[in-house]
Amino acid sequence: MTTPYDPGGRSASPERGRETLGFRYGPTPHIVLITLLHNVALVTLFAFASSMLYREWPARHDDVSNFVRALFAGFAGVGLMTLPIEVAPGIFADLRHVPTALVTLRYGPLWGALTALPALLWRAGQGGQGVLVAALSAAGVVLVASVLHRRVSLRDLPGWRLAWTAPLVFGLNGLGLLTLPNGDVLLARVYLPLLFANSAAFVIALSVIHARLQLLRATHAYRQQARTDALTGLANRRQFELDLVSLQPGEHLLVVDIDHFKRLNDRHGHAVGDDVLRRAARAFEEAVGSDGTVYRYGGEEFAVILRLRSPVEAHRVAQRCRTAPDVIVAGTRVTLSGGLAVRDEHEFTNHTFQRADAALYAAKNDGRDRLHVAPDPAALGDRPGALGAMRGTLALLSLDQDPRDEDWKALLRAAVLSIPHAEAGTLYVVSEGDFELCAQIGFSDELLGQRASPVSQRAWYGGTEEAWLSGRPRVLRGDEVAAASRTGSEVDHDRIGRVTYERVGRIFDIHESLGVPVVVDGQVVAFLNVDRLSPERAFDDVAERVAVDFATQAGVLLAARARRQRETRRLRELEALAHVTSALRDAYTEADVTSAFTRRTADLLDARQAVYLAYDADQDALVSSDVLGVDRSLGTVALPRGRGVAWHAVDLGDAVRVMDVREDPRVHQPAFPLARSMMAVPLHSARGLLGALVVTRDRPFGEDDAHLARTLVAQGVTALDRAAHLRALEAAREGTLLALGRAVELRDFETSGHTERVTSLAVRLARALGLDRDSLVPLREGAYLHDVGKIQVPDAVLLKPGPLDADEWTVMRSHVVEGEALARLVPGLSFGALKVVRHHHERWDGSGYPDGLRGTDIPLLARIFSVVDVYDALVSARPYKRAWSHAEAVEEIRTGAGRFFDPDVVRAFLDLPGGGRTDTPSETPSETPSSTA
Numbered sequence: 016m017t018t019p020y021d022p023g024g025r026s027a028s029p030e031r032g033r034e035t036l037g038f039r040y041g042p043t044p045h046i047v048l049i050t051l052l053h054n055v056a057l058v059t060l061f062a063f064a065s066s067m068l069y070r071e072w073p074a075r076h077d078d079v080s081n082f083v084r085a086l087f088a089g090f091a092g093v094g095l096m097t098l099p100i101e102v103a104p105g106i107f108a109d110l111r112h113v114p115t116a117l118v119t120l121r122y123g124p125l126w127g128a129l130t131a132l133p134a135l136l137w138r139a140g141q142g143g144q145g146v147l148v149a150a151l152s153a154a155g156v157v158l159v160a161s162v163l164h165r166r167v168s169l170r171d172l173p174g175w176r177l178a179w180t181a182p183l184v185f186g187l188n189g190l191g192l193l194t195l196p197n198g199d200v201l202l203a204r205v206y207l208p209l210l211f212a213n214s215a216a217f218v219i220a221l222s223v224i225h226a227r228l229q230l231l232r233a234t235h236a237y238r239q240q241a242r243t244d245a246l247t248g249l250a251n252r253r254q255f256e257l258d259l260v261s262l263q264p265g266e267h268l269l270v271v272d273i274d275h276f277k278r279l280n281d282r283h284g285h286a287v288g289d290d291v292l293r294r295a296a297r298a299f300e301e302a303v304g305s306d307g308t309v310y311r312y313g314g315e316e317f318a319v320i321l322r323l324r325s326p327v328e329a330h331r332v333a334q335r336c337r338t339a340p341d342v343i344v345a346g347t348r349v350t351l352s353g354g355l356a357v358r359d360e361h362e363f364t365n366h367t368f369q370r371a372d373a374a375l376y377a378a379k380n381d382g383r384d385r386l387h388v389a390p391d392p393a394a395l396g397d398r399p400g401a402l403g404a405m406r407g408t409l410a411l412l413s414l415d416q417d418p419r420d421e422d423w424k425a426l427l428r429a430a431v432l433s434i435p436h437a438e439a440g441t442l443y444v445v446s447e448g449d450f451e452l453c454a455q456i457g458f459s460d461e462l463l464g465q466r467a468s469p470v471s472q473r474a475w476y477g478g479t480e481e482a483w484l485s486g487r488p489r490v491l492r493g494d495e496v497a498a499a500s501r502t503g504s505e506v507d508h509d510r511i512g513r514v515t516y517e518r519v520g521r522i523f524d525i526h527e528s529l530g531v532p533v534v535v536d537g538q539v540v541a542f543l544n545v546d547r548l549s550p551e552r553a554f555d556d557v558a559e560r561v562a563v564d565f566a567t568q569a570g571v572l573l574a575a576r577a578r579r580q581r582e583t584r585r586l587r588e589l590e591a592l593a594h595v596t597s598a599l600r601d602a603y604t605e606a607d608v609t610s611a612f613t614r615r616t617a618d619l620l621d622a623r624q625a626v627y628l629a630y631d632a633d634q635d636a637l638v639s640s641d642v643l644g645v646d647r648s649l650g651t652v653a654l655p656r657g658r659g660v661a662w663h664a665v666d667l668g669d670a671v672r673v674m675d676v677r678e679d680p681r682v683h684q685p686a687f688p689l690a691r692s693m694m695a696v697p698l699h700s701a702r703g704l705l706g707a708l709v710v711t712r713d714r715p716f717g718e719d720d721a722h723l724a725r726t727l728v729a730q731g732v733t734a735l736d737r738a739a740h741l742r743a744l745e746a747a748r749e750g751t752l753l754a755l756g757r758a759v760e761l762r763d764f765e766t767s768g769h770t771e772r773v774t775s776l777a778v779r780l781a782r783a784l785g786l787d788r789d790s791l792v793p794l795r796e797g798a799y800l801h802d803v804g805k806i807q808v809p810d811a812v813l814l815k816p817g818p819l820d821a822d823e824w825t826v827m828r829s830h831v832v833e834g835e836a837l838a839r840l841v842p843g844l845s846f847g848a849l850k851v852v853r854h855h856h857e858r859w860d861g862s863g864y865p866d867g868l869r870g871t872d873i874p875l876l877a878r879i880f881s882v883v884d885v886y887d888a889l890v891s892a893r894p895y896k897r898a899w900s901h902a903e904a905v906e907e908i909r910t911g912a913g914r915f916f917d918p919d920v921v922r923a924f925l926d927l928p929g930g931g932r933t934d935t936p937s938e939t940p941s942e943t944p945s946s947t948a
Contacts, residue, residue, distance in 0.1 A: 053098055054110050055216050061091040061114070062220035066227035072235035074228060076122075085126040088114035089133035096134060108209045112156045113216045116184045117224070119160035127157045155187025181214035188213060244311040246289055247296035255310040255318050259368060262320060264360035267329035269319040270371045271299070271336055271353040274383040276315035283344055291342050291349055298339035306332055318368075326357065330388065337386050352378040356389035369571065377567040382485070390564055420463075423454035430565040431456045431545055434529070436553035440545035443472060444573070448718025450542060457546070458521060467503060468672065469718055472542055475503035476530055486534040486566060488559040492552065496525045521548070529554045531566040533573060540573050541566075594619060595727055599734040600809050606640075608738045612731040613641040613708065619727065620720055622710035623690040626652065628661055629706040637661050637707055659683035661707040664695040670721040671695050676711070692716050696724045700732045702739065769887060774798040776883040783923045784879065794876045796844060797851025801880065804834025804852070828864045831856055850874040855881050858915045871917075878917040882908060882924050885915075 068084050092111040099109040111134045119127025131153040138149040163180065188209065242254035250258070262268060273279075273295060280288040292315065299309045299317060306328075307321040319336060323329040333355045342349040354374030358367040374389035418426075427442045439457025443450040450472040452465045467475070477499050478489045491499055500522050525546045533541035543566050547553055598611040609627045617625035624644035628637035637659075639652040654661055660681045664671040673679045673693040682693065690711035698705040708728065710716075777798050778791055786794075805813060808830050812823045819827060835853040838844055854868060854877035861869030889904035899907070905925065912921035 054095070054212060055219060057095060057098055058110055058113055058216040058220050059223060061094060062223040065091065065114075065220075066224045069224075069227055069231060072228070072231035074231070081122050081126055082129070085118050085122070085129045086133075088118050088130045092130065092134040093137050096137065108212075110213055110216045112153060112185065112188060113213060113220055115153065116156050116160050116213075116217055117220060119157055120164055120180075120184070123164050124157055124161035127160055131157060152188045156184060159184050159187060181217045182210060184217065185210055185213040247293055247311050249296050249300075249309050249311045249317075251310065252312050255312060255320075258308065258310075258320060259364045262358050262364045262367060263322075264358050265324040267321040267323055267326075267333075267355060267357050268367050268371045269321060269329075269333045269336060269353060269355050270312070270368070270375045271317045271319070271351050272375055272379065273315040274350045274352055274379070279344060279349070287344060291340075291344065294342050295340040295349075295351070298341070299336050302335040302339040303332060318371075329357070330355065330386075333386055350384035352383045353386040354378060354389060355386060369568075373564065373567045373571055376570050377563060390561070420453065424456070426565070426569060427454040427456050427543075430543060430562065433565065434545050434561045435555075435558045436547055437529070437545035437558070438548050439525075440543070442544070442569075443467065443542040445540045446717070447720065448722060449715075457548070466674070466715060466717075469539075471503040472539075475499050476532065476542070477502075483532050483539060484534060484537060486532050486539075486563065486570075488529060488531045488562050488566075490554050490559070491528040491530075493526065496528050497522055499528075524548050526550050527552065527554050529558060529562055531559075531562045533566045533569045535570050535574050541569055543569060595730045596811065599730065600811065602734060603738060605735055605738045608731065608734045609641050609706075612727075612734065614643060616708060616724070616727045616731070617643050617710055620694075620710055620712070620716075620724065622712050624709075624711040626709045627706060628652070628654065628709065630704045637665075640706075654683060659695075660693060661695045661697075661709050664707055665697045665704060668697060668699070670724055672716045672721060674715055694721065694724060696721075696728050698728055698732050698735070700736050702736065705732060705735055769891065770799060773801075773880070773883050773887050776887065777880050779927060780879050780883060780920070780924055781876075783927055784920065786875075790847070790876065793845040793847025794851065794879065796848035797855070797876060798880055800834065800838050800841070800844075800848065800852055801855050801884065802830065802834065803837050804830030804832065806837070807833040828856070832865050847874070847876050851876050851880050853877075855884060857881070859917055860914050862915075873917075875917075878920050882916050882920050885911075886924075 065084065065087055068080075068087060074080075091114045095111045095113070096109050112131070115127055115131040115134075118130040135150060135153055139146050163184065242251055242257075243249070244251040259268075273291065276288065276291075279291065292311075295317070296309065296311065299319065303309055303319055303321070306323055307319050310318045310320075312318040319333075321329050321332060323332065333353055337351045337353045340349065340351065352375060354371045354377070356367050356371035356374060358364060370389035374387040378385050378387040423442055423444065427440050430442075431437045431440045440455070441452055441458070441462070442454040444453045445451070446453075446466075449466045449468055452462050452467075455462050473480075473483060476483055476489060477491065477495075478487065482489070525548060527547035528544060529546070530542060530544045532539040533543060543562065545562065595612065595615050598615040599608060602608040602611045609629065613625050613627040616622075622644070625642070626639050626645060627641040629640045630636075631638045631653075634653065635656050637654040642652075656662060660671055660673055660679070660683070663681050671681075671694065673682060675691055676682045676693050677691070679693075690713045692713065692715045693709065693711045694716040695707055695709045697707045708724070708731075710724075774795055777794055781791055781794055808826060812819065812826045815823065831853050835849050838849055838852050851874070853865065854874055857863035857866065857868045857873045857877060858881075859870060859873070859878075861867050863873075886904050886908055889899040889907060890901060892898040908916065908921055908924060912918045
């Protein structure tokens with residue numbers, strides 16, 4: 016509030032003051048409203064600007080922060096004086112005290128007085144008797160706000176408290192007018208508008224600042240959630256990556272992994288796995304204490320940043336972390352493996368993490384339940400370029416793509432430079448299932464691209480299977496090198512490859528060979544080999560340890576690549592199975608099966624030629640029956656036992672691959688194939704040898720191709736067995752009804768003995784109902800053949816593990832009609848038996864199929880059989896359901912009387928001795944059945 020003053024700061028004359036106080040002049044209500052709105056808008060603007068001083072949550076309230084906020088609020092008060100409300104000539108009111116009230120209520124009288132000071136100084140500079148009024152108004156606001164300071168909290172929006180807090184704070188504002196002549200009249204005119212304007216502006220300003228604080232609080236909460244692992248409460252990977260950059264040279268980094276965690280989850284469930292993770296997290300925090308921070312890096316892997324520079328102390332804490340979780344699941348203690356690394360002053364922190372992670376891999380490859388310390392880069396020795404080479408390999412670990420040829424060479428060069436006394440080397444990496452030589456140092460690039468099967472590479476390694484899968488190093492010396500090379504080549508019958516390697520690989524110049532399998536997820540995915548050409552015996556334990564370290568780094572580099580290859584191979588297999596299944600679905604004869612199988616397999620393997628050789632028992636030979644890509648004028652191929660690659664595959668019982676048909680002595684007619692590489696796969700079933708499939712193409716067949724071929728052959732064998740079964744049914748036609756029923760039972764994966772049980776139980780029930788022998792015969796015949804129509808249902812529908820869709824249900828329900836049609840082909844089969852086959856899925860209320868018959872319109876024999884068929888289905892275990900107990904099944908039958916079943920038949924069934932109980936094998940239950948087909 017200000018009083019009359021002239022532009023020079025002098026007080027107006029008493030006469031003018033009296034005219035003013037007499038209200039001969041005053042602004043219109045419209046002007047007052049517009050000016051008030053402008054004032055409120057200016058307060059809002061200053062409040063928003065002031066809220067920007069809060070930059071974090073929780074908000075800082077130290078002296079420096081409070082001083083800045085009070086000073087800003089003070090200058091905001093000065094700014095509010097530039098837009099006053101002229102209540103009379105020379106009489107002005109403004110909202111300068113709103114910032115003062117806010118600061119005083121929030122921070123206390125000292126900061127409130129500091130806020131009011133700039134406006135008072137500005138008003139004092141203008142002079143006049145209004146200075147006293149201004150000082151009294153400011154003092155009144157500070158006084159009331161100080162009294163309320165400890166009673167009203169502005170940490171949260173006060174809500175209803177504003178209804179009395181704001182007017183009370185500004186209750187003394189303007190009372191200084193009473194010091195002026197006729198001040199009571201002026202006070203009466205301006206007091207209420209000024210009180211309302213200040214209160215409204217106060218509420219708006221407080222709301223703006225509160226909204227800013229709420230935003231900061233929510234942002235802080237979301238940031239904490241984004242950086243905290245929900246399961247364990249530890250900081251997560253994102254927070255770890257943010258904190259890792261602060262790791263100082265000399266400080267340590269620990270990476271810990273729970274051993275066999277996937278196996279634990281699979282055996283005991285994810286709930287147990289989650290409990291293990293939570294308990295491990297608590298144990299880690301207790302073990303580390305104030306020496307560092309624990310993070311859940313991902314899955315079952317944890318990371319610990321240790322602010323310890325003493326290697327001894329860091330190792331002690333790391334061991335304590337590894338052994339702290341005392342968790343026992345099903346009587347077995349959960350173990351952990353760890354890798355510890357110290358940051359070198361010349362390396363990036365992500366390289367430190369990669370070294371710690373590589374040490375963890377080494378610990379797992381070395382048997383798990385142990386701690387490995389990553390070698391210090393400075394400890395690689397004084398070999399020229401060793402340190403730089405190792406840093407180069409660490410840089411490779413950050414690549415999220417398949418390594419290039421130069422990357423493999425860089426890794427191998429680093430190994431040769433770093434492994435003491437190494438002078439040359441080769442690196443084999445798994446590609447398409449085979450080991451492909453992708454880098455060499457000290458030899459010829461003519462070796463690049465040479466391939467070796469897993470068996471051949473394993474023979475070159477020479478150690479035990481356990482050592483191979485554990486990644487243990489082996490050293491060959493002298494004649495052992497050439498002998499191992501020859502053994503590996505002979506496995507693949509690759510004479511050209513052996514000669515080439517002996518020539519350009521300088522096999523006879525190698526005096527020592529140090530090899531290490533590179534293991535990822537229990538599988539060897541590469542083979543690192545370093546050689547010594549000088550005659551001195553030099554490879555020792557130190558060389559082996561460094562070689563293992565590099566193999567571990569290569570494993571880290573190859574892990575993502577190996578996973579991608581596995582996913583690609585699995586996708587290829589699934590697509591191939593879908594194609595083959597589709598091709599074989601409508602093949603019912605053996606000739607149709609072999610034709611479809613040969614053609615589809617050749618396409619999927621990109622074969623240039625394909626020949627299916629069926630086994631002829633009379634000739635004891637493999638005779639071609641289906642050929643693709645071969646001139647038919649050459650006639651039929653007949654291989655006597657023991658001749659050709661196909662018989663070699665039959666004798667071995669597995670796929671056999673030939674790198675070059677012109678050089679492999681096992682090939683029967685080398686001029687016959689048009690392509691260079693060959694693969695033969697035998698077809699064996701429970702019936703014995705069925706035949707062999709031989710395919711050729713220009714590029715070599717890899718182990719992945721062999722794996723796919725094995726999978727496809729298994730489908731072909733199944734289809735051939737099915738075709739043979741159908742052929743036997745057609746040849747015998749009527750055959751033995753029980754044998755036919757059991758064959759159908761086996762194909763539908765029915766519980767063993769289903770046909771005999773339902774037949775016996777149906778006869779018992781019919782006798783209880785008083786049926787004579789003439790009725791029992793067709794009942795028995797129909798019971799034997801009741802599901803014969805399922806022979807016509809495709810495997811995709813019949814064997815589908817999940818629910819059937821509408822079209823599939825239509826196909827499934829058609830088996831009764833198809834069954835009746837098939838049963839009519841059996842000579843002498845009774846009319847009553849045909850009705851059992853067709854109508855045993857009809858229901859008493861008309862909801863069944865195929866004809867929707869109801870009540871007594873359903874033939875009596877079909878009504879009898881439907882009860883016993885459903886009962887046996889309920890008490891039998893199936894792949895999609897558990898076996899119900901006798902009591903449960905009986906209750907289900909009782910409930911269905913009058914809806915699904917003839918009530919009289921159900922009554923007779925329930926009165927049978929034992930309630931219709933049959934001896935059913937006990938099987939492990941899976942799911943409660945929801946329906947029967």
